[in-house]
Amino acid sequence: xxxxxxxxxxxxxxVRSKRGLNHVHVGSLRAADDRMxxxxxxxxxxxxxxxVSIWAxxxxxxxASTPDEKDPFFxxxxxxxxxxxxxxxxxxxxxxx
Amino acid sequence: xxxxxxxxxxxxxxxxxxxxxxxxxxxxxxxxxxxxPDGYRKTLIxxxxxxxxxxxxxxxxxxxxxxxxxxxxxxxxLFAKVQDEAGHGLYLYSAAETLGADREDLVERxxxxxxxxxxxFNYPTPTFADVGVIGWFVDGAAICNxxxxxxxxxxxxARAMVRVCKEESFHQRQGYELLMTMMRGTEEQRAMVxxxxxxxxxxxxxxFGPPDDDSPNSARSMAWRIKRHSNDELRQRFVDMTVPQAxxxxxxxxxxxxxxxxxxxxxxxxxxxxxxxxRVIKGDGxxxxxxxxxxxxxxxxxxxxxxxxxxxxxxxxxxxxxxKEHAA
Ligand SMILES: [Fe+2]
Ligand SMILES: [Fe+2]
Numbered sequence: 001x002x003x004x005x006x007x008x009x010x011x012x013x014x015v016r017s018k019r020g021l022n023h024v025h026v027g028s029l030r031a032a033d034d035r036m037x038x039x040x041x042x043x044x045x046x047x048x049x050x051x052v053s054i055w056a057x058x059x060x061x062x063x064a065s066t067p068d069e070k071d072p073f074f075x076x077x078x079x080x081x082x083x084x085x086x087x088x089x090x091x092x093x094x095x096x097x
Numbered sequence: 098x099x100x101x102x103x104x105x106x107x108x109x110x111x112x113x114x115x116x117x118x119x120x121x122x123x124x125x126x127x128x129x130x131x132x133x134p135d136g137y138r139k140t141l142i143x144x145x146x147x148x149x150x151x152x153x154x155x156x157x158x159x160x161x162x163x164x165x166x167x168x169x170x171x172x173x174x175l176f177a178k179v180q181d182e183a184g185h186g187l188y189l190y191s192a193a194e195t196l197g198a199d200r201e202d203l204v205e206r207x208x209x210x211x212x213x214x215x216x217x218f219n220y221p222t223p224t225f226a227d228v229g230v231i232g233w234f235v236d237g238a239a240i241c242n243x244x245x246x247x248x249x250x251x252x253x254x255a256r257a258m259v260r261v262c263k264e265e266s267f268h269q270r271q272g273y274e275l276l277m278t279m280m281r282g283t284e285e286q287r288a289m290v291x292x293x294x295x296x297x298x299x300x301x302x303x304x305f306g307p308p309d310d311d312s313p314n315s316a317r318s319m320a321w322r323i324k325r326h327s328n329d330e331l332r333q334r335f336v337d338m339t340v341p342q343a344x345x346x347x348x349x350x351x352x353x354x355x356x357x358x359x360x361x362x363x364x365x366x367x368x369x370x371x372x373x374x375x376r377v378i379k380g381d382g383x384x385x386x387x388x389x390x391x392x393x394x395x396x397x398x399x400x401x402x403x404x405x406x407x408x409x410x411x412x413x414x415x416x417x418x419x420x421k422e423h424a425a
Contacts (some may be wrong), residue, residue, distance in 0.1 A: 006201075006407070007199075007200060007201055008403070008406070008407065010191075010194065015329075017335075020146075027188060027191055027192075027193060027253075027257070027260075028191045028194070028195075029187060029258070030191075030200060031411065032403075032406035032407050032410040033406075033410035033414075035408070036406065043180075043184075044187055046182050047177075047180070047181070047184065048264075053119060064130070065131045066130065067128075067131050067132070
């Protein structure tokens, strides 16, 4: 499958650096298909044991919030300071809380 | 702060510009989908592309020695190093793409000579000592240049630099170790190291670019925090870092003006021949034609591989599509 102008499509690469951690976005690359994306990702982003697992995903398949709608989009969490533990006053002499 | 050329009556652009300026002033990162002035985008694309091209062309001078390395150990090391440089080029091309640059267009600009790469890679590598000196000087200079770029204002560029810098230290150390080994060898080997040092010293100092008073775009790049230090400051750091290493190695740096300046707490040193730098950048270095020719040949001879992979992927996708239809 090729991109719009005959180039290989762009993939976003996510690497789990070790068991117990999330996959983290490390960058992107171009590949003809999913399998090539994975082998290229291995060669490009894990030459020094940086990962135990790789996700490769077509960049055009990602849904993203746009920077313009930043404020209203994230607003719902802005005024809910009671979601944070520091919102609550507990005397200093109460243990383990 | 430099400002965008476009403007709109409702002041929306001014607000975007203010937001951008604030991001820079607070030393926060600009990310791909943020609004940015056209000049910032263009400057970054040019700088990142030239940086990417340098990594890719930089594979050639040392790559020439892979088949002729004196031991399996040196061959494996050199292979890994050259492979890293390919990786650096690819990190950077994808960073350029986040700004809207087109990958194929960038490659085309390189092989048609419309876009530049670092002048240093237009010098030849006639002896194996050159491999060591490139690691020591050229990768050392690259480290001086790139460490501050890890805090560059453009997020994807800064992150690519973090990856690159982690790998450069191996490059520099393998080079220095190679030279230490040669210096423990025969008289002839020591002479070979000194000869390579003599040939690479000045071109390495030129890697930092023209002097500050002759570097028209530097101030703007620094205001945008694309660049964090001036050419002359980085050159000075490189000299200060390298002089004691040369002493330990037992070689002489070919600069009669080189001396420690107690008052400044830094080294004084001679002026590189910047007319040579300009000449080599313009295409008239010892190996410019060879480097570009080889990159072009690799691109053209690899075309069938890219086409075959694309055809295979298309066929595979059709097949999966048909299987889905059958299953439905
Ligand atoms: Fe590199
Ligand atoms: Fe390097």
